[in-house]
Amino acid sequence: MSAAIDYNNAPSAVRAVFDDIKKTRNVPDVNNFWKYLARDPELLKRTWESVKEVMRPGALDPLTKEMLYVAVSVTNGCQYCIASHTAAARKAGMTEAMFGELMAVVGMANETNRLANGYRVPVDAAFEQ
Amino acid sequence: MSAAIDYNNAPSAVRAVFDDIKKTRNVPDVNNFWKYLARDPELLKRTWESVKEVMRPGALDPLTKEMLYVAVSVTNGCQYCIASHTAAARKAGMTEAMFGELMAVVGMANETNRLANGYRVPVDAAFEQ
Amino acid sequence: MSAAIDYNNAPSAVRAVFDDIKKTRNVPDVNNFWKYLARDPELLKRTWESVKEVMRPGALDPLTKEMLYVAVSVTNGCQYCIASHTAAARKAGMTEAMFGELMAVVGMANETNRLANGYRVPVDAAFEQ
Amino acid sequence: MSAAIDYNNAPSAVRAVFDDIKKTRNVPDVNNFWKYLARDPELLKRTWESVKEVMRPGALDPLTKEMLYVAVSVTNGCQYCIASHTAAARKAGMTEAMFGELMAVVGMANETNRLANGYRVPVDAAFEQ
Amino acid sequence: MSAAIDYNNAPSAVRAVFDDIKKTRNVPDVNNFWKYLARDPELLKRTWESVKEVMRPGALDPLTKEMLYVAVSVTNGCQYCIASHTAAARKAGMTEAMFGELMAVVGMANETNRLANGYRVPVDAAFEQ
Amino acid sequence: MSAAIDYNNAPSAVRAVFDDIKKTRNVPDVNNFWKYLARDPELLKRTWESVKEVMRPGALDPLTKEMLYVAVSVTNGCQYCIASHTAAARKAGMTEAMFGELMAVVGMANETNRLANGYRVPVDAAFEQ
Numbered sequence: 001m002s003a004a005i006d007y008n009n010a011p012s013a014v015r016a017v018f019d020d021i022k023k024t025r026n027v028p029d030v031n032n033f034w035k036y037l038a039r040d041p042e043l044l045k046r047t048w049e050s051v052k053e054v055m056r057p058g059a060l061d062p063l064t065k066e067m068l069y070v071a072v073s074v075t076n077g078c079q080y081c082i083a084s085h086t087a088a089a090r091k092a093g094m095t096e097a098m099f100g101e102l103m104a105v106v107g108m109a110n111e112t113n114r115l116a117n118g119y120r121v122p123v124d125a126a127f128e129q
Numbered sequence: 130m131s132a133a134i135d136y137n138n139a140p141s142a143v144r145a146v147f148d149d150i151k152k153t154r155n156v157p158d159v160n161n162f163w164k165y166l167a168r169d170p171e172l173l174k175r176t177w178e179s180v181k182e183v184m185r186p187g188a189l190d191p192l193t194k195e196m197l198y199v200a201v202s203v204t205n206g207c208q209y210c211i212a213s214h215t216a217a218a219r220k221a222g223m224t225e226a227m228f229g230e231l232m233a234v235v236g237m238a239n240e241t242n243r244l245a246n247g248y249r250v251p252v253d254a255a256f257e258q
Numbered sequence: 259m260s261a262a263i264d265y266n267n268a269p270s271a272v273r274a275v276f277d278d279i280k281k282t283r284n285v286p287d288v289n290n291f292w293k294y295l296a297r298d299p300e301l302l303k304r305t306w307e308s309v310k311e312v313m314r315p316g317a318l319d320p321l322t323k324e325m326l327y328v329a330v331s332v333t334n335g336c337q338y339c340i341a342s343h344t345a346a347a348r349k350a351g352m353t354e355a356m357f358g359e360l361m362a363v364v365g366m367a368n369e370t371n372r373l374a375n376g377y378r379v380p381v382d383a384a385f386e387q
Numbered sequence: 388m389s390a391a392i393d394y395n396n397a398p399s400a401v402r403a404v405f406d407d408i409k410k411t412r413n414v415p416d417v418n419n420f421w422k423y424l425a426r427d428p429e430l431l432k433r434t435w436e437s438v439k440e441v442m443r444p445g446a447l448d449p450l451t452k453e454m455l456y457v458a459v460s461v462t463n464g465c466q467y468c469i470a471s472h473t474a475a476a477r478k479a480g481m482t483e484a485m486f487g488e489l490m491a492v493v494g495m496a497n498e499t500n501r502l503a504n505g506y507r508v509p510v511d512a513a514f515e516q
Numbered sequence: 517m518s519a520a521i522d523y524n525n526a527p528s529a530v531r532a533v534f535d536d537i538k539k540t541r542n543v544p545d546v547n548n549f550w551k552y553l554a555r556d557p558e559l560l561k562r563t564w565e566s567v568k569e570v571m572r573p574g575a576l577d578p579l580t581k582e583m584l585y586v587a588v589s590v591t592n593g594c595q596y597c598i599a600s601h602t603a604a605a606r607k608a609g610m611t612e613a614m615f616g617e618l619m620a621v622v623g624m625a626n627e628t629n630r631l632a633n634g635y636r637v638p639v640d641a642a643f644e645q
Numbered sequence: 646m647s648a649a650i651d652y653n654n655a656p657s658a659v660r661a662v663f664d665d666i667k668k669t670r671n672v673p674d675v676n677n678f679w680k681y682l683a684r685d686p687e688l689l690k691r692t693w694e695s696v697k698e699v700m701r702p703g704a705l706d707p708l709t710k711e712m713l714y715v716a717v718s719v720t721n722g723c724q725y726c727i728a729s730h731t732a733a734a735r736k737a738g739m740t741e742a743m744f745g746e747l748m749a750v751v752g753m754a755n756e757t758n759r760l761a762n763g764y765r766v767p768v769d770a771a772f773e774q
Binding site for chain 6: 261289290291294295297301305308309312313316317318322323325326327329330331333334336337338339341342343344345353355356358359360362363364366367368369370371372373374375377378379380381382384385386
């Protein structure tokens with residue numbers, strides 16, 4: 001079993017997804033994530049279509065969405081995802097100052113999440129739905 | 130040991146922090162999180178001063194910062210923090226459409242973080258620092 | 259299926275574990291955790307024997323061990339475990355000042371863990387094994 | 388302090404555990420996990436005996452158990468555990484198609500876990516115990 | 517803003533998804549998760565279609581898939597998801613003995629994940645892809 | 646953008662923090678964590694001042710605090726933090742026997758956290774605040 005599927009040895013269903021990724025993102029090749037998921041063409045297709053739908057501009061702009069992606073990936077400690085989505089956020093316009101503030105918020109949120117857990121703080125009535 | 134400290138039975142060091150929170154946020158009372166942290170006045174003071182510094186407008190606007198806070202809290206499953214920061218994000222202008230997209234990104238990021246883990250995807254050379 | 263097993267309707271293998279917990283901890287009844295695990299007597303027995311071995315005084319004293327347990331439980335956001343092990347730590351001598359410092363360390367560690375992740379800090383040669 | 392303990396320089400209590408692992412699993416040597424845990428012979432022995440008891444065939448077959456182990460390890464992002472238990476699952480009969488579906492379920496569960504958190508969905512009465 | 521959308525006050529796009537869930541699962545009503553997601557019809561539709569595709573019988577049977585879902589949800593501590601997928605697993609045939617073994621594996625995996633982290637165990641060459 | 650800031654090319658605000666770290670810890674150079682955070686001088690300063698305040702001797706001694714830091718870092722799977730705080734704990738007096746017991750408690754807590762989650766154990770009245 002080869003771990004990654006390259007375009008040249010990919011079945012046509014995989015090539016179709018790769019082509020759509022390259023066209024949508026205007027890149028010469030897909031990154032490793034997609035080459036590994038290509039081992040399961042159905043998973044590849046569903047994941048790409050979901051990511052494409054979720055990450056397109058809407059009520060939130062692409063930069064905000066990429067920074068949210070980084071916030072989750074940093075919280076989970078996913079090294080691949082931190083690297084790829086930090087790169088994507090920079091490409092979408094994240095400056096070094098923005099990155100610093102993003103990290104500061106993510107760090108502080110992870111701290112206060114645990115303070116709320118440890119002090120067993122009950123939800124204020126004003127915050128109930 | 131009482132679990133929460135109210136303004137009326139708080140020592141002056143705690144009152145000073147409570148006053149600053151109320152003034153900075155323009156609210157009539159502090160929320161439960163601060164009343165519980167007040168059991169340790171030094172922790173209360175340091176946490177508030179850090180939060181105030183981190184959450185003030187800078188390269189990122191307050192709404193973006195609150196949505197990042199929600200993304201982390203949802204990923205960690207901190208119920209208090211989800212409730213309080215979702216309320217704060219709405220107060221800062223988050224619409225229902227923005228909330229839906231925020232949730233969609235957080236959900237997708239948590240999914241693809243695990244796909245990257247499970248397929249053991251190596252970081253692309255292009256993403257290395 | 260009843261969710262919890264009380265002493266009176268427990269099979270003898272479960273009663274033997276319950277008796278050992280009560281004797282070891284000098285308590286009149288076991289707490290809910292053990293009553294739920296009793297649905298699987300083998301799991302109950304193995305878990306109790308492991309916990310008893312791990313938590314007995316050794317190179318670390320019981321209070322330190324209970325505070326470590328709280329640190330993990332707060333990080334994971336396990337509400338039952340936070341409640342039960344905070345109570346156990348207080349019983350083992352944790353003062354309110356110790357609790358405040360424990361929370362402060364747990365909060366700070368959760369913050370700097372994410373800063374290290376996000377800044378992708380390489381391990382110093384001096385820290386390699 | 389050497390980080391790993393090899394059979395040749397292991398005390399007899401460690402050798403006894405190593406021998407039982409090799410015999411139970413029919414392998415010529417133990418994998419690194421056990422060589423590192425051997426630094427604490429009591430921890431080594433208890434962990435191996437628990438793993439042996441938990442992973443033996445019962446109401447669930449060994450392949451299902453290994454896939455559950457992979458699901459947890461991927462969710463936690465434990466690189467060593469992902470590598471070792473994916474190998475064990477393949478040895479127990481996991482095909483590439485099964486692996487793809489395992490990853491798909493793990494990814495989806497991590498996504499919907501966060502959607503349930505973020506939308507603060509109350510448990511249906513029908514799901515209460 | 518109402519937190520949950522019931523069939524009677526749902527727009528037609530939401531009703532179509534609800535109808536498909538009820539038909540596919542042969543249930544009289546959808547559970548709360550879908551009623552909350554219905555606040556964002558696009559998210560509802562994409563999530564349901566992904567879940568339906570992922571959870572249908574394939575190389576893995578529905579019971580195995582539901583137990584994997586429980587393993588992830590328990591690891592993440594998502595209370596709603598633990599309740600709903602444990603119920604689904606029981607409906608798919610999970611016995612009390614199976615549940616006990618599932619919990620035992622999930623518990624052990626969460627333990628050994630941390631032992632591998634803490635002892636900083638390097639991946640064996642035999643486990644490399 | 647260079648990823649790490651060395652003393653020689655650091656602005657004076659960063660040098661002041663580096664000097665305080667070196668003096669407080671009596672070390673010839675700061676470790677990589679601080680060199681990376683130095684990309685955001687305000688984050689560097691606030692993080693160092695918080696860490697200095699939190700980790701100084703108080704109701705808990707420095708060794709206990711470092712072991713708590715390790716417990717959190719191992720639970721989160723932060724490789725950098727595990728390496729740096731294990732080294733710090735050893736410097737503060739952690740013996741190999743203490744390390745073994747620390748790991749045993751962390752492993753057990755991560756296991757029983759999930760058993761409590763999966764069995765959905767309600768908090769005993771005696772543990773309520």
